[in-house]
């Protein structure tokens with residue numbers, strides 16, 4: 125047994141730090157998973173409390189997998205931003221109260237003795253899909269995670285596109301209407317105001333407030349604050365007219381953004397993640413049709429639009445993958 129353990133090379137801890145939950149796993153360079161854990165972030169404890177808990181949980185996962193901390197080759201962390209991925213510093217995160225200029229990389233390295241890299245959570249998620257998910261065998265991929273906002277990541281020629289000060293890939297804030305809805309970033313008409321899961325719910329709330337008749341109101345028992353994208357989808361499956369209108373509108377905007385991305389980057393794959401992908405053909409068939417209408421034929425013909433495969437593991441897997449394949453960037 126011991127000998128076998130020695131043969132294992134490069135065990136990496138991948139950690140996806142979210143505002144509510146942390147997903148942690150141990151993975152090797154072949155993609156084999158040795159242990160994993162899902163636990164509450166405890167964000168109310170502030171940065172030091174959160175980090176302390178992560179270290180505690182990491183030690184537990186490592187021990188349960190039959191390793192010691194010194195067997196861990198690297199730690200990769202996906203975090204909400206904005207952040208400096210080169211230095212591993214979190215500037216601030218909406219869902220992590222008290223996180224201002226937190227030297228996450230330094231703190232984790234000090235506590236564990238393991239070289240650590242930190243990157244944007246959306247970048248990690250798409251990188252995970254590239255390494256072991258829907259993007260396997262593809263080198264030019266754009267990833268979109270449809271949730272409260274839209275997380276984005278761009279991989280060209282197999283490498284993550286980072287930009288001048290490493291903030292590229294903010295696809296959710298590409299404006300698709302300069303006179304449109306004001307986004308929480310302050311700009312108008314951001315993509316995520318029209319094509320995220322929240323956007324679907326918001327469209328429904330607005331139309332109901334204006335008096336639209338729909339079974340959505342019955343599903344949430346009159347409490348329109350309870351409307352989510354899932355509620356709208358449920359109504360859609362029941363042939364609700366308003367739900368169909370909202371769904372079509374959502375797909376129109378989602379497609380417009382994807383067409384822009386295809387025309388600019390000419391990727392071979394668009395990967396879409398988030399609960400909305402559970403809609404399957406009801407999403408992907410009309411989406412492909414709408415994208416096709418707005419994209420150069422030569423570009424559309426080589427581009428696949430596929431659902432993500434890794435689910436909630438994507439960010440942790442991608443954070444580990446980035447340490448493995450792009451370690452130089454993090455100066456590891």
Ligand SMILES: [Zn+2]
Pocket residue numbers: 296297307308309310311314
């Ligand atoms: Zn915005």
